[in-house]
Amino acid sequence: MHYKFEKNELYAIHLDKIDPLGKWREHFFINEEEIYMCGNSLGLKSKEASETLDEILEIWKKECVGLWNIKNNKYFNYSNNLAAKMAPLVGAMPEEVAIVGSTTSNIHQAISTLYKPTHSKFKILIDDLNFPTDKYAIDSQVQLKGLDPKDAVKLVKSRDGQFIYEDDIIDAMTDDVALVFLPLVLYSNSQILDINKVTKEAKKRNILIGWDLCHAIGAIPINFESISPDFAVWCTYKYLNGGPGSIAGLYINQRHFDKTPGLSGWFGNKNETQFQLKNQFEHEKNASGWQIGTPSLLSMAPLEGALSIFEKVGIEEIRKKSLKMTDYMMYLTDETLSKYGFTIGNPRESENRGGHVCLIHEEAYRISQVLKDSKVTVDFREPNIIRMAPVALYNSYIDVYKVIQILLDSVKNEKYKNYSNHRGLVT
Numbered sequence: 194m195h196y197k198f199e200k201n202e203l204y205a206i207h208l209d210k211i212d213p214l215g216k217w218r219e220h221f222f223i224n225e226e227e228i229y230m231c232g233n234s235l236g237l238k239s240k241e242a243s244e245t246l247d248e249i250l251e252i253w254k255k256e257c258v259g260l261w262n263i264k265n266n267k268y269f270n271y272s273n274n275l276a277a278k279m280a281p282l283v284g285a286m287p288e289e290v291a292i293v294g295s296t297t298s299n300i301h302q303a304i305s306t307l308y309k310p311t312h313s314k315f316k317i318l319i320d321d322l323n324f325p326t327d328k329y330a331i332d333s334q335v336q337l338k339g340l341d342p343k344d345a346v347k348l349v350k351s352r353d354g355q356f357i358y359e360d361d362i363i364d365a366m367t368d369d370v371a372l373v374f375l376p377l378v379l380y381s382n383s384q385i386l387d388i389n390k391v392t393k394e395a396k397k398r399n400i401l402i403g404w405d406l407c408h409a410i411g412a413i414p415i416n417f418e419s420i421s422p423d424f425a426v427w428c429t430y431k432y433l434n435g436g437p438g439s440i441a442g443l444y445i446n447q448r449h450f451d452k453t454p455g456l457s458g459w460f461g462n463k464n465e466t467q468f469q470l471k472n473q474f475e476h477e478k479n480a481s482g483w484q485i486g487t488p489s490l491l492s493m494a495p496l497e498g499a500l501s502i503f504e505k506v507g508i509e510e511i512r513k514k515s516l517k518m519t520d521y522m523m524y525l526t527d528e529t530l531s532k533y534g535f536t537i538g539n540p541r542e543s544e545n546r547g548g549h550v551c552l553i554h555e556e557a558y559r560i561s562q563v564l565k566d567s568k569v570t571v572d573f574r575e576p577n578i579i580r581m582a583p584v585a586l587y588n589s590y591i592d593v594y595k596v597i598q599i600l601l602d603s604v605k606n607e608k609y610k611n612y613s614n615h616r617g618l619v620t
Contacts, residue, residue: 232584236434241498284416305455378547412548458485
């Protein structure tokens, strides 16, 4: 949709007044003296998340080990209960979703289950721009099969070092490729890959395909029912607001339910025989069978509250506002910052852009430090990227306006020159 924005402060205030999602800001713990634009890295805490965390702490205090048997075994089956809330966000059946582990451990779980290299079909195809933990896990799994990543990991290099090109990925799907693993939204610049096109082409070639949804879930609608990839993984602490290091998500397509998990554990055993404690693993034939150990209730509980907001608001409405806010941020950048060396590094087209805006400047790191001291939270990514996420559920249009003004002041008056280029431990 094309908007006719204006660059004055009163217009930003007007946008907030007519915002249908503006009331949800009150559901989050917000420091009104700061502007938080880092929800693509760690989402804010909601009151709902606080309530469900407090609830499990109180239950633990009162019930102790008996908590597993209360509320119709809710907490014993917590992964299944949360999967039912999560499944609509990926357009999957609840039985195909498990709330378990971390993003990286779930990559290991999926690859160890599905990757069965042969003499002629043994390569895993990935891109060279994805978040590095994905490659670390892939390299590790290849090595566990007795193969050398230099031979078995096929790295498709970006033409320009900025974007992933779907046609290059497809051209690399040669007969020796057994599996493809890609990000749906690229963490650095918010690029959305054409998941339908790439998945379809992988299937044509009898290649398994999985997706990393970490920067997509909770920001854009996803429909696995129609796309039908083999697996997917995601974290829940970014746009889903599950809390620092919160429990992750795993999608296993139902066509793989008969496969034994590569990493088996007692919580993947059938409920009926789990406490018979047999030495023979009896796999639960759905995604919950890919659980390994006892559910991490203190990590899962805030997610329950956080997901309740998504159930009420709907991902389509969230996406609509997100696109409008990022369009507005890009408009203000073009109008006020471009003359000072800022460029926009993310795709401008709505269908190709995720939930954050990527600003590029040769002094990006020092400018990010100005923002920090101005009580604006963003994150910096090497070599020259400032990532900013105006999150639909809790950011306002006046937030966007003020951040652009602070950026303008930092470069117009060269405030960044008062800061060192020495990188901190966490950027």
